[in-house]
Amino acid sequence: MENNRIIDLKNISISFDGEQILNDLNLYINDKEFITLLGPSGCGKTTTLRIIAGFLEPDEGKVIFDGKDITDMPPHKRQVNTIFQRYALFQHLNVYENIAFGLRIKKMKEPEIRKTVTEMLSLVNLSGFEKRNINSLSGGQQQRVAIARALAVRPRVLLLDEPLGALDLKLRKDMQVELKRIQQQMGITFVYVTHDQEEALSMSDTIVVMDGGVIQQIGTPIDIYNEPKNAFVADFIGESNIIDGIMHEDFVVEFSGHTFNCLDKGFNDGENVDVVIRPEDVDIVPIEKGMVCGEVTSVTFKGVHFEMIVDVDGFKWMIQTTDYVSEGTKIGIYVEPDAIHIMKKSKYSGLYGDYSSFSDEIEMLSDVTYEKEDSENEE
Amino acid sequence: MKNKSLLAKFASAPYTVWMCIFVIVPIALVVYYAFTDADGNFTFGNMTSIVEYGSTFLISLKLALISTVICLLMAYPVAYTISKMKQRRQSTMIMLVMLPMWMNFLIRTYAWMTILEGNGLINRFVRMLGGEGFSMINTDGAVVLGMVYNFLPYMILPIYTVLTKIEKSTIEAAQDLGANRLSVFRRVLLPMSIPGIISGITMVFVPAVSTFVISKLLGGGKTFLIGDIIENFFLGNTGTVNYNVGAALSLVLMILILISMTIMNHFDKDESSGGIM
Amino acid sequence: MKIISKVYNFLVFGFLYAPIVVMIVYSFNSKKSRTDFGGFSFRWYAELFQDDIILRSLWLSLLVALLSAIIATVIGTAASVGIHSMKGLKRRAYLAVNNIPVVNPDIVTAISMMILFVFVITKFNGLEMGFATLLISHITFNIPYVILSVLPKLRGLNPNIYEAAQDLGCPPGKAFLKVVVPQITEGIVTGFIMAFTLSLDDFVISYFNSGSSAQTLPVTIYSMTKRPYSPKINALSTLLFLSVMILLVMVNLRKTNGNNSKKGELK
Secondary structure, three states, X not given: OHHXXXXXXXXXXXXXXXEEEEEEEEEEEEOOOEEEEEOXXXXXXXXXXXHHHOOOOOOEEEEEEOOEEOOOOOHHHXXXXXXXXXXXXXXXXXXXXXXXXXXXXXXXXXXXXXXXXXXXXXXXXXXXXXXOEHHHOOHHHHHHHHHHXXXXXXXXXXXXXXXXXXXXXXXXXXXXXHHHHHHHHHOOEEEEXXXXXXXXXXXXXXXXXXXXXXXXXXXXXXXHHHOOOOHHHHHHOOOOEEEEEEEXXXXXXXXXXXXXXXXXXXXXXXXXXXXXXXXXXXXXXXXXXXXXXXXEEEEEEOOOOEEEEEEEOOEEEXXXXXXXXXXXXXXXXXXXXXXXXXXXXXOOOOOOOOOOOOOHHHHHHHHHHHXXXXXXXXO | OHHHHHHHHHHOHHHHHHHHHHHHHHHHHHHHHHOEOOOOOEOOHHHHHXXXXXXXXXXXXXXXXXXXXXXXXXXXXXHHHHHOOOHHHHHHHHHHHHHHHHOOHHHHHHHHHHHHOOOOHHHHHHHHXXXXXXXXXXXXXXXXXXXXXXXXXXXXXXXXXXXXXXXXXHHHHHHHOOOOHHHHHHHHHHHHHHHHHHHHHHHHHHHHHHOOHHHHHHHOOOOOOHHHHHHHHHHOOOOOOOHHHHHHHHHHHHHHHHHHHHHHHHXXXXXXXXXXX | OHHHHHHHHHHHHHHHHHHHHHHHHHHOEOOOOOOOOOOEOOHHHHHHOOOHHHXXXXXXXXXXXXXXXXXXXXXXXXXXXXXXXXXXXXXXXXHHHHHHHHHOOHHHHHHHHHHHHHHHHHHOOOOOOOHHHHHHHHHHHHHHHHHHXXXXXXXXXXXXXXXXXXXXXXXXXXXXXXXXXXXXXXXXXXXXXXXXXXXXXXXXXXXHHOOOOOOXXXXXXXXXXXXXXXXXXXXXXXXXXXXXXXXXXXHHHHHHHXXXXXXXXXX
């Protein structure tokens, strides 16, 4: 296991202007894996990436690359390359010269450069674009040139800083598939930074969920989705109802005034816990068959399913179902034991998981303020 | 991040040294001279002796203000009509505005002497039509004319720049909301062009109030401005040279302009926009 | 409305160009008169090229303009990089000092430097006002204009490109030369041209800081205006005006050509 590691971050701490950005971060990255750093803006994911690239020096801790300490190594000597958020292409050079840039620094011979550039352009599906001016390319094409430029110098690790953030939805989906293909074709490690959980789930081998400069959970996409470690992870990845509960004994939990069977164990008897139930795992049944019951307060058609908010003794659940139920209806709720996930209480308990103030609009607004914070931190 | 700021630190070092020696120290010296006598003793004498030149200050201010207002009134319609032209024509016209600026202002001022003289072209023309010749050169009017002529492009350019930045849809929106031509101008165009007007005013007023060449050439020594007096104190005959009073006058001029610019900037709420810079 | 604005513009441009036209016409006057036109001749042009004082001051002007522009461009560009990375109070202080020579009336800038030079000269015997003081004063008022044209280009730069070059293997200094400088070249060139023309055009600062040994062309012209009328000034002005006009037309043609070829590439 140990010799499979390509990057090892050990006890990394860094702060800007007195504000702690990363706090004793430990993370190892395996060779040839697609790892995603996921978290809200300002969580420290971009900072982590910049430390790996060498643009930032940590206040404390070490960066180990392939067994060697590279903490003090300047960026131009590192075998990692970066895809920047806004591509950072060289406007004064054409596509060919942009991709050839790193090769010329390496003093590679012209025929070899030509061969590599051609190869890279075909890898990113831009064959024939050699002579084009950077400004004449669309956002998606510029993105591809940036990828080709970075891969041309044959890095061991490619760092991608929200590379798809500036693209529209359709293009983003296409590029996700393409990035994954490129990663497998090149057989190198990708370290991908994003705040988009869907992107993370669909592309990664491993996801690292971060918040407040601390790693919240590391795991495969399936692990992260099904077994979130705390309320933050549960809320950030997908939609979750997070309810206060009491663990009576192994496999038995009480919440919302009802005792449920579950598959979780290893808690103290009588311990207070957070209970996660995904909206799609809840069944709607006639009121008399329900384990708990509530009143539907809103219904929104989402295409694949209906999304409804259900008031259960004042706590608002989100439920996704294909059966239409009109607003104001009293319904029963049924939850299978395997739909219940129990988490230890954390500092995030009680902050997330109640949908009483939920609206799409508010969520979008809060995203915008996050973006702002992020750009400030990067300054 | 660390190595970048290191590079940056070295980069600005020559500049820092240069500006300290040749900008900050000289201004400190002006202040020092203004408050000392010929022997280097502290005195308020220079400052109080400025009172003697109060009337000169007033004339300078008056002529500079008149010129600035005339420039503004002349320039705005020109800037506006140019900004309405087709793109290609706009750049030609702006080049025509700038072309005279590329000629040294001494030469431009000198040319007016030929025209305004007692035997000059205007008077000859007037006499040809059977009128009486009249004296134009060596008057305050001639000085104002010289100022307006020299500095008019400095007023046209910044106003033109802000006017081209105003989007057409803004004006259309105003019309859509029921504004007629006059109220579009009064409520939209004029307020939006204020940054340009302000930089135009400063670019005309500052050189006008401090000139000594225009008054010498076109005022014929009759119109004496602050610039003339300062010049006299520094480069006059041995008898009149007095750096201390000269420095005091320059200091007052500097403060005067600083104050008027602060007042001007007060009208311009958006500091970052406007101007030709 | 259209006609009124056309007539108005015609009058204003007439006002701007009338003295220049008069100047040019009288430069070809065979008589030494400001008003009587005695017939067409190149007499004053011939005399102009035999006037050593004028020719010498023209060369001096060109030399000072070139040297001061080069030095100001180097110092100013480097300073822009430094200022660009500054923040808060320090940055504002630098920009404020930078604006002093721009905002201050020429005469105040001129006499303040003159006081410094005279102060130093009286302390050290043997020094005098001349080429050195002239050059220093020109560099001083040129630097701020270089910074004012380079700094916005730096601000418009994607901050990541410098990092991207390092990321691809460039050491920091080389990265700056290879990717940052090419992208701010336009600003540097603009700054240089501004510095050159401002220096060439300057009268007030040269007048106070050149002494009698190093007179630039504007200073010479000024002393000529004090002497009896000589159409040589007209001839000189005409030549200067024509060269500026040709230069501007050339620059403009190149610009429009450049734009066209860029558009061609896009298609």
